[in-house]
Amino acid sequence: MIPAFTLTRSMEIHVTRFAGEVAKEEKRPELMPFLLMARDTDGITSASAAGHLLGAREGRRQIAQRLLEQLERSGTLEAQGNEGFKLTEAGHEALKKEAVFIAERGSWEVWHTSDPLLPHNLIQLTDYSESKAFDEVRYDAPKRNTERPHTTLDALKGLPLAPIMGGQRQRIDDLPNNVERLTSKTGTLTWEVAKKSLSLKVGEKSFDLPAPELSHKATFEALLETAGLTSDWDTEAEVLHRDFANLPDESRRDMSEDITFARPVQLLDYGNFDQTTVRRIEINTRNHFDADAWAAWRLEDSIDEVACSRRFEAWCAQAAAPFAAFASLRLPSRAVLAARTRPVQTGAPLSAVAWNLTAAEDWNL
Structure with a gap:
């Protein structure tokens, strides 16, 4: 089973003010x-x-x-x-x-951006009151930063859209050649792939959005491709092939691995995401030689009490279980394993594993 994972990224949200005409959708019977x-x-x-x-x-x-x-x-x-x-x-x-769109001329503040995961560029569109000229002179208001509309704002003109942050549909009908640019906001997109959940957080507010149609499995396989792991992935068994010699003990024991995909993670046409870690990806080997070595390691690792015949058989079955696809695994016998784990130096103390094996052999348990 492919584990659940979350993809995130931050985006710049442009904030612009302009004097123009905006139409709002209203009930007008x-x-x-x-x-x-x-x-x-x-x-x-x-x-x-x-x-x-x-x-x-x-x-x-x-x-x-x-x-x-x-x-x-x-x-x-x-x-x-x-x-x-x-x-x-x-x-x-x-x-x-x-309902119809009723045009209103005034001053407006619009938050806009561009992101392939968003349904459109309009984040928020509200009216605002111009400060009085007297107040601007009195308080030495800073000079306004005017410029041509950003391409993401230009693209909104004439489109009837419901702002992502909520509200009725609106449409920018008249946009001047010069607009006032304010300090940008930061938005964070969170895509919980397995849950098919996508949300945008701006400040303390979070807004649900339609998630991409790409399946959990297809998204995960696209993620593997970004790290060059496609050839290691068994799409039918849904396991990642790994070399036994290169694995840490925890992965050998749990038959799973945590993989970190470094930023930027460029995923298909959905843009770049932050560094993300997918935890407990199921792993296995691709060849019989590794299967023998891995099963033998798991067998020795499981011995935590006196290895009587009944227990040893159970440990053998548990050690070999993940490698059922490989016929005739060669697991060491209890006697061979006892000899292998004894210290080379005469008189040296036995490890816990060696003692559990040797005791069972000596007492013929």
């Missing part, structure tokens, strides 16, 4: 009849709208015209010259949601 009429009649004029919807073809024609122009700015109607207005794709969507 009084405008729905105009969209319905445009849909059902394949077009609508100020005269037809005033006559059918406002009750006075001429007297309320100007009111109807203003409402139709407002719907045009919202993107739900498209002007057709002298033929009036026609419903757009956005208009059909507005009828389903019973």
Whole structure:
């Protein structure tokens, strides 16, 4: 089984202020009849709208015209010259949601970034109040840092999006050539691959996002590829082939290994991630020679009391169990192992393992 693991990275979130026009999606039931009429009649004029919807073809024609122009700015109607207005794709969507985008001119602060794991670039979009000129002079406000809009902000223009940090859908309709850049924020993406969980944390707030569709196994195998371990991975058995001689005792004993993937971990088209450690990856050997040596080591390592015949047989079975794919493992007998573990120097004390084996042999247990 592939262990669970988490991928993380930090991102820069640009903070920009600008004076322009932003449309917010709002429930406006009084405008729905105009969209319905445009849909059902394949077009609508100020005269037809005033006559059918406002009750006075001429007297309320100007009111109807203003409402139709407002719907045009919202993107739900498209002007057709002298033929009036026609419903757009956005208009059909507005009828389903019973909401339209209402444009508002003012001053705005937008947080934006670019990351392949995010559904879009818009993190947050809020209005803000300009400080009074008197206060700026009085308190010697610093000079504003104005520049061309960042490419991630430019890309947002005209897109109806729900900010990642929450709120109704909004759309930047008018973006000036020069905007004010403020100090950036830092966001942290956390992708818990096995749980198919992705979240963005900004400050103390965390926001859930749709996780990539890539499976846990496919993501892990892509991670192995970044470290050049693909040839060592047995995709069917889901174990990593390792050389017995190069393993620490803990890995030999547990048949698992912790592997650290150093930063930056470039994973497919998902960008670079921080250094990450995947713990307790199942391991095994790729050849019979290593299987014999590894099983013999595990057998000797398990001897922690007098090695009577019954216990020794059980230890042999446990030592050989991970290597069932290799037929006819050559495990040393109790007598051979007892002789192997005795000290070379005459009179030297026996180790605990040697004593447990020798005692069982001498007493024929």
